[in-house]
Structures are given as C-alpha cells and as structure tokens.
Amino acid sequence: MANNNISIIDMQLVEALLIASDVPLTPERLKECIDDGHRVDLAETVEELNERYKVNQHAFYIMPVGKGFQIVTVNKYENVVRNYINRNVRARLTYAALETLAVIAYKQPISKPEIERVRGVNCSAVLSTLLERELITVSGRSDAPGRPLLYVTTEEFLRYFGLATPADLPRTRELDELFSHGESQPQTLEELREEQEQGQGQGQDQEKEQG
Amino acid sequence: MANNNISIIDMQLVEALLIASDVPLTPERLKECIDDGHRVDLAETVEELNERYKVNQHAFYIMPVGKGFQIVTVNKYENVVRNYINRNVRARLTYAALETLAVIAYKQPISKPEIERVRGVNCSAVLSTLLERELITVSGRSDAPGRPLLYVTTEEFLRYFGLATPADLPRTRELDELFSHGESQPQTLEELREEQEQGQGQGQDQEKEQG
C-alpha cells in the first residue's frame, strides 16, 4: 500500500465505476461523474488499486485501454473464462436473429423474400444460423414465383416459450395494448388532477380508450 | 480469514467468472467449467469472498440472485455510478408499479384480468413499464376465457430487490393465511419452464410435440 495520498473513498469510487461499466473509464468521464469539484487522479488510483489486487491475489486487474481503464480477468483463467462466456453469454441470439425469428414465428409459414420485405434487410446469414440452431425449419415451398422455401418455427421453439401453437403468440392487439402505454399516462387521481389543472385534456381519452 | 477450507484457487476461479460475466453464476454453470473430479462449493466460496471484500473495503460485493450469484456495486456510490452509466432515466418505481409487482410475484403466473381484479384498476400502463424494465416477462397463455397472456417475475426482479429467491419475498404472516388454501408458491420462470419441459403440461403440449 505504497501510496498514502490516495484516499479509500477515491479508490472505492473508481472501483465502483470500473465494475459497473463496460466502457473504459477515462479521466474525462471520471471528472464528469464527480460533481463537487473533488479531484481524483485516475492513473494513480488505478496503480494503487492494482497493487492491492495483486497483494490480495485477486483474479482480476485494471488494464489500460486507450486513454482509459477497464477491469479484466487475469491471464491464468483465460481458458476457463472463455469457455464460460461462450456457453453462457455469447450463445445469446443477436438482435438480427431474434427479430427474424420473431417475424417467422408470427407469420409462419413465410419465405425469405417475405421476411426481407418486413425486415428491410437481407436475411440469408441469419436464416442459416437459426436453421443451424434448430429454432426454425423448412416446411415446404411457396407457390409464389421462384417457389421460395417456406420457414416455420420448430417444436423446440414453442416448447421453450410454453406455447401450445404459434397461434398462442401474443397478438398485435395485445402488443398495442402493452406498448401504447408509457408511464407518463395518468394513473392516479392525483395525476389526473394535475393533468386537468394543466389543461391537457387529451391523455385521458387515450387512457380510457385503451382500457 | 475465517474459512480455511476454501483454496485461493477456488476463490480466484469463482471471482474470475463473476467478473467476466453479467449473468448470475450458478452451481451448474460453475460445474461445467471445472475439470472432472474437482469440487467447488459455490455458496461457501462466495461467502468467503464477500468477507474479504468487506475487510478490504471494496466497492462491490457478491449478491445472491435466484439460484446464482452476481457482482454488484455497493449502495454508497449510487449517484456517481448512475451518472456514469447514464441510468438517471431509471427512476424509482411508482407505487402502482410496486403494488402490481407484489401481486405478480405472489400469484405468478398471472394474467392481466386477474391482476386487475386484485388491484381494482386498469394495469396496462404499469405492465408495459414493468416489461420494459425487464422486471416481469410473458410466460405463456392462460386457459381462461380469452386465453389472456400470463406474466411472471424475472431474474432482474430478484436482482433489483436483492432477493435470493422468490421465497424471500416479504410476507405478512397473518394475512398470508388468506391465501393458504391451495394457492401455489411463487415460482420462477425457470421452474415453470422445467415443469413445462417435464411434460406436466396438459394434452396440448404433448399433442404438439408429436405433431
């Protein structure tokens, strides 16, 4: 614990930020977060923290990245960590895959040109991933020109979501009902009254309507 | 420190996995990462690590979440961390939202009409907020007329309220007896899913699987 100039508060502050964010912490960003004019020397604090991590045999350290710093695990556990991440984190569907899957789920059986018309982008790569993962399968061919393949979701897909049939997926009406509401809608008499006083009449009708 | 049975290697291993991932580390996930034969008691290791974090005044600790564990920052730095990760939009839940969550947590899986029967008010707005904040999710459909969607609480719900399991929910014992007749215990999505997979579901599921 070489450097006695670094207060425990500063160390905790920097550590908390490093733990809670996946973006490297830079001196500028650090400064923005501290409001009261208090100054923290990021590089020195990091140095002190790293020394402590080493002494206490932690499995992580603070690595410089560009102008900033981030917490990473030590080399020794690289393999086990990579294995773990691949299994539990990386196997998540990408958003493109998720969206394609959703479109197929709702509109099955559906051909690639139709999927692409809805999504507005080419879907070849995503479709092969979904096929590979057995979330969708080919059910036949469309009668449309070119007789494109038709895709449907698999039984595995339905079972995972506890659905008996694709018809059990939430309907557009239900989607609308869920999504057309923000927390900003008046919910209590207090809010209603405030709104009334502010003379914004419209919101109420909407609330009623969706009720 | 207290428990000498825990080797430094085990502690480092668990720490490395916790630092490298944003999904809770469960005993099963841990087991997958360890070579045959070697056993690590996750709960005990976590306890030992937490004790060290406390002694060494770290800005984080390991929180039990559902069946697993996750690293979170300590309360003390809430404002700074909130500033940093730009989560000021994530204000505290409204009273209506908390009350709705209470109903869902105790009666899950539960449909919107049932929630509204208990609360006596329309819950669309609140439900969409809770869905957006990932505190609840859709788990399927009820067999009741109209086949309404069913809602359950999520792992994020447990994390947000610092609950290890749904059974840790606060309860008021005297009133608890109100529901003692045949009311099911709170279930997690995971448990519901397992149940579903074990084919306890009714004919429909099996029928589908074969179809």
Next chain:
Amino acid sequence: MSYKIHLDVFEGPVDLLLYFIKRDEINIYDIPITKVTRDYLEYLNMMTTLNLQLAGEFVDMAAMLMRIKAKLLIPRIKEGIENDEIEDPRNELIQRLLEYQYFKEIGGELQKLESKHAGEFPRKPNWNYIDHDLMPEDALSHVSLFDIMNAYKQALDRMPEEANPHEVQVETSNIADQVDYIFSHLHKSPRVNFSTLVKEIKSKLVLIVTVIALLDMMKNQYIRVLQSETFDDFVIEQREVGD
C-alpha cells in the same frame, strides 16, 4: 362534511374504500355498507363536479356496493326463512379489501427493498478482449416471449406505412351526448333495460361514459334505477318532475 375529503392519491376504488375504512376506524369484517356507499358516491360526485374523468373501475365498484346494499335488504324482507343460511353479501367485498390491503403492504415492503438495492449496479463486463467461437446449444437461454413480441413489434414499426396492418381509431364521446342518447331511449319508452341501452355500444369508452351519464342523471333526479334481484340487468325509469 364530504367536502373535507382530500383528493388523495388513490390507486383505485378498492384503495379508496380502504381509505374510508381506515379513516373511520371501521371494522373491516362488519362494514356499515349504507354509510360507506354514501361516502363513496359522494366522492364520485365530487370527482364529476371537478370534471375529473371517472375511471370505469370506480363505477364498477359503485355498482358492487349498491348490489350489496340491495342484497342486505332482501333477507329482511324474507325474514324468518332460512335467515342463517344466507351468506353475508359483504363477504366478497371483505375478501377483496383484505387481499388488496395485503398486496399494498407488500408493495410497501418492496419499496424498502428497492431503496436498499436500487443503488447497487451489476457488473458489466467488456468481452472485446476475449476471442469467441459460438456454441449453438444454449441459443435461447436469455430470450423471453416478451423479447420475441418486442422484436416483432420493432420490425412492424419499421415497415412502410401501407404495409402496416392496423391502426388505432380515436373515438370521442362525452357525457352530454350520452345523456341525450339515454333520453332518446326514454322518449320511446318510459322504462328501458340497461342491456337494451348498451346493446349497440361497441366501445368500452362509450360504455363507461354512458354509465357515468346514468349516474349523473340519477344524481340530478332525472331518472330512477331499479335493481332486479340478480342484478344481471337493471331498469332505467324516467322520473316525473317532483316525483
């Protein structure tokens, strides 16, 4: 007296009733239904006077209270006949109040937990420094049905206008219109069944406004509402002046 009631923050009609019960230190198992109903309706009237949009649920509860009140009268009429076997019509209400109170308390507990833990933020790792090779077996592990719905919704929202399969109709309705509507029925016949009145109403909003209009007309003594025993339906009758 009633004017002293604050426009407090009530989460709904059950919450409002619970407020009356706490305020007057009423035994929840022995609710003086006449008094509570009166307080409740006064509150509703005040809301209408203040031009507050009355949520349908408040009207539903008013109906429930009136139904209980009516049922409480019935055994007295048939006194002597199996009086003990008649279930207290207040039971359902008591159950609802207790249940609601229970969840209200838990909501409060959750709030405490929230303030204790909402300031704790989970670890957010950056995986850019780890090479990865995808493993397919667990692909759905973090996807919920809500994610699927959401993704579909996003895709639909991005679609060009003409392809969008649905749009929301904005309906307008006000109490005065519905009062006219009810009167138009009463001109044809001095007694109208509620079910006849609302048969043609397709929108929930218009239905609610119609019920509010009915309450309003009752309050102003234009009409009288007669309750049938089952309360499946009720009859609206025009009142004569001075009736």
